[in-house]
Amino acid sequence: MKKTLLLLMGLTITLLMSSCSSCGRTTEPPASKETVYVYTFESPAAASPDDSKKLIEKFLGTSNVGDLYKSDENTVYYVSKDDVSETFEHDLNNGNITYNKSMKKYMGDFVPQLPSREEAIKMAEEFLNKNALQPGNMGELRLAHFGGLRASSVIDGKKAGPVIDELVALTYGRTIDNMPVMGPGSKIVVNIGDKGEVMGLIRRWRELSAGSKKQVQPEEMISQREAEEMARRQIMSEYGEKTPYQIIGSSKAYYDNNGKILQPVYIFETTINIPSREQNIKPINYLCVIPMLKNSPEPLNLTAIDPRAKEAIKSIKQGEVVPDQNRDKKIDE
Amino acid sequence: MKPSTHSTPLLRAMNIFVAFVLVLSFSSSAYCGDREIGGYVDRAEDRFVRNVWNFIKNFQGQQNIGSHRYQEVQYFWGEPFEFDSSHQNFVDKMDLAYVAAHGSAYYVQTNQSTSDGVDLRNCPAYGDLANGGDLEFMIIESCNTVASAPEAPAGGDWWTPMTSIFQGLHQLVGFRTLSYSDNGIPNRYANKLKANGSVWRSWFDTVNEERQYSSTVAPDGAPYPGYASAIMYTTTENDRLGDYAADPGGGAANMKTWWQY
Numbered sequence: 001m002k003k004t005l006l007l008l009m010g011l012t013i014t015l016l017m018s019s020c021s022s023c024g025r026t027t028e029p030p031a032s033k034e035t036v037y038v039y040t041f042e043s044p045a046a047a048s049p050d051d052s053k054k055l056i057e058k059f060l061g062t063s064n065v066g067d068l069y070k071s072d073e074n075t076v077y078y079v080s081k082d083d084v085s086e087t088f089e090h091d092l093n094n095g096n097i098t099y100n101k102s103m104k105k106y107m108g109d110f111v112p113q114l115p116s117r118e119e120a121i122k123m124a125e126e127f128l129n130k131n132a133l134q135p136g137n138m139g140e141l142r143l144a145h146f147g148g149l150r151a152s153s154v155i156d157g158k159k160a161g162p163v164i165d166e167l168v169a170l171t172y173g174r175t176i177d178n179m180p181v182m183g184p185g186s187k188i189v190v191n192i193g194d195k196g197e198v199m200g201l202i203r204r205w206r207e208l209s210a211g212s213k214k215q216v217q218p219e220e221m222i223s224q225r226e227a228e229e230m231a232r233r234q235i236m237s238e239y240g241e242k243t244p245y246q247i248i249g250s251s252k253a254y255y256d257n258n259g260k261i262l263q264p265v266y267i268f269e270t271t272i273n274i275p276s277r278e279q280n281i282k283p284i285n286y287l288c289v290i291p292m293l294k295n296s297p298e299p300l301n302l303t304a305i306d307p308r309a310k311e312a313i314k315s316i317k318q319g320e321v322v323p324d325q326n327r328d329k330k331i332d333e
Numbered sequence: 334m335k336p337s338t339h340s341t342p343l344l345r346a347m348n349i350f351v352a353f354v355l356v357l358s359f360s361s362s363a364y365c366g367d368r369e370i371g372g373y374v375d376r377a378e379d380r381f382v383r384n385v386w387n388f389i390k391n392f393q394g395q396q397n398i399g400s401h402r403y404q405e406v407q408y409f410w411g412e413p414f415e416f417d418s419s420h421q422n423f424v425d426k427m428d429l430a431y432v433a434a435h436g437s438a439y440y441v442q443t444n445q446s447t448s449d450g451v452d453l454r455n456c457p458a459y460g461d462l463a464n465g466g467d468l469e470f471m472i473i474e475s476c477n478t479v480a481s482a483p484e485a486p487a488g489g490d491w492w493t494p495m496t497s498i499f500q501g502l503h504q505l506v507g508f509r510t511l512s513y514s515d516n517g518i519p520n521r522y523a524n525k526l527k528a529n530g531s532v533w534r535s536w537f538d539t540v541n542e543e544r545q546y547s548s549t550v551a552p553d554g555a556p557y558p559g560y561a562s563a564i565m566y567t568t569t570e571n572d573r574l575g576d577y578a579a580d581p582g583g584g585a586a587n588m589k590t591w592w593q594y
Contacts, residue, residue, distance in 0.1 A: 069528040077528030084531040152482045157586035160489030238378045280437035309386030318414045
C-alpha cells in the first residue's frame with residue numbers, strides 16, 4: 001500500500017513537472033489544432049517611384065520609362081508605350097510586385113517550347129533564389145496550383161485553329177503553423193515561357209517579424225459555434241432569409257489582407273441553393289471568411305459596403321429617358 | 334516659280350491664325366473623344382454591388398488614359414432591355430461595360446428574384462458597325478459566361494455562339510468557369526486599365542493575383558477565384574483603353590480566344 005502511494009506521488013510530481021516545462025514563458029508551446037497566433041509582418045523600407053524604376057530596369061531591362069502612373073493606393077504602374085504586354089507594378093506600401101516581360105513574339109502562330117511540370121518547378125525555384133525573391137522560410141512555400149495560359153484562333157473564319165500553350169503558371173501559396181494563408185497577400189506566381197524563360201512574376205510576400213508571434217488566448221477569440229452563427233447571418237444578409245445553404249467544409253486559416261498583421265480566421269465553404277427558374281444557373285459556392293479575433297487590431301471588413309455604392313445605383317424602366325449620371329462629377333463632391 | 338519673299342502684314346496674320354488653329358486642333362485631338370463607362374448590377378447579393386462599384390468608383394470624373402478620357406456615366410441595376418431591345422441606350426452606348434452577375438455559359442442574370450437575364454447568343458450585335466452602338470469592351474464578372482475553347486462542343490466551335498454580339502465589339506472578358514467574387518479583382522483591374530494596361534491581360538493578371546492556397550476548389554475543378562477567359566480578334570488583342578485598334582469587321586474571321594487553365 002505504502003509502495004503504491006509512493007509510486008502515485010512520484011507519477012504525479014513527474015506529470016506536474018512535465019506540464020510546467022511546456023507552460024514556461026520562455027518555451028514556445030507547440031502548434032496544435034487549437035493554438036493560433038497573430039503575427040506582425042516586417043515593415044518594408046520606404047519606397048519611391050525611383051525604386052520602382054530600378055526594379056523595372058532589373059527585371060525588364062528597360063530604362064528611361066518616364067513618369068509612372070501612381071494609384072490612390074500608392075501603387076506605381078508601368079506599361080510600355082510600344083508594347084502593351086510589357087508591364088510592371090510596384091506597391092510602395094508593402095513591396096508587392098507584378099511584372100510581365102514582352103509577349104510580342106508569342107502573338108500569332110508562335111509555339112513556345114514550354115517546360116514540363118517538374119522542370120518548371122525547378123526553374124521557378126532557381127529563379128526565385130537567383131533573384132533573392134525566395135521566402136526566408138522555404139518551408140512556408142507550397143505549390144498551390146500548376147496551370148497556364150492557352151490561346152486558339154479561328155482559321156479562315158470556319159475552322160478551329162490549334163490550341164497553343166503559351167505559358168505555364170506556378171502559383172505558390174503559404175502555410176503557417178500548418179494552416180493555409182488566405183487573402184490577397186502571401187503568394188508567388190511565376191509564369192514560364194519559351195525555353196524556360198521566366199516571363200512574369202507576381203510576388204506578394206512579406207516576412208513575419210521575428211518575435212512578433214503572439215498566441216491568441218481562448219477568451220480573445222470566437223468559438224467555432226459562434227463563427228458558424230456569424231457565417232449563417234452573413235449568408236442570410238447576402239442571399240436573403242430562408243435561403244437554403246449547406247456548409248461543405250470548415251477549417252482554420254490565416255488571412256493576409258496586405259495589412260500589417262497576419263490573423264487567424266475561420267473558413268466556411270458553403271453551397272447556396274437559390275431557387276431559380278433559370279436553366280444552368282448552378283448552386284453557388286460561397287466562401288465565408290469569419291475573423292477569429294473578437295477584437296482584431298486590423299478588422300477585415302470583407303463584406304463592408306461603401307454607402308455610396310448603394311446610393312448611386314439607379315433603377316430604370318424600359319422606355320424611360322436615360323440620364324447621363326455623374327457627368328463631370330468628382331467622387332468627393 | 335520663285336516663291337514670293339514679300340510677306341504682307343495681312344498674310345503674316347493669316348499664317349499666325351492658321352498655325353493657332355492647327356495647334357488648337359492638335360491639342361484637342363490629344364483627347365480625341367470622351368469615352369463612357371457603364372456599370373450593370375445583377376439584382377441579387379450585395380457582392381455584385383460591391384463588384385461593380387469597386388470598378389466604376391475609379392472612373393468618377395474624367396480620367397485621362399493615353400489619348401482618351403474615360404468617365405462612368407451609367408450605373409444601373411441590371412435589366413434585360415439594357416442588353417437587348419434598348420442596348421443602344423445602355424451597354425452599347427458605352428465604350429466599356431462592366432457587369433457583375435450570376436451566370437452560366439453565354440448567360441447573364443439581371444434579377445435573381447424574377448429569374449430574368451439575357452443569353453448573349455440571342456443579343457443584338459454590339460459595336461459601331463451594325464446597330465448604331467458603340468461598345469468596344471465588355472467585362473462580365475460572373476460564373477461561366479465567357480465560354481471559351483475548352484467549353485466548346487466536339488469539333489471545337491467556340492466562336493459561333495459569340496459572333497452574334499461581335500459587330501465592332503473588340504473584346505469580351507470574364508470567366509469560363511465558376512468564379513468567386515467579392516475580392517480585390519474589380520478595383521485592381523480598374524487601376525491596371527487606368528495605367529493604360531492591356532484590357533484582357535490586365536484581367537488575367539488580376540485573377541492570378543487573387544489565386545490563393547487553400548482547399549477551395551470549385552466543383553468544376555477551378556481553383557479560387559476561377560479561370561479567366563477572353564474572346565477578341567487578332568487585330569484587337571493589344572487594345573488598351575488609351576489606344577486601341579480600328580473596329581474589327583465582325584464575324585468569325587480572325588477571332589481569337591485566350592484562357593487560363
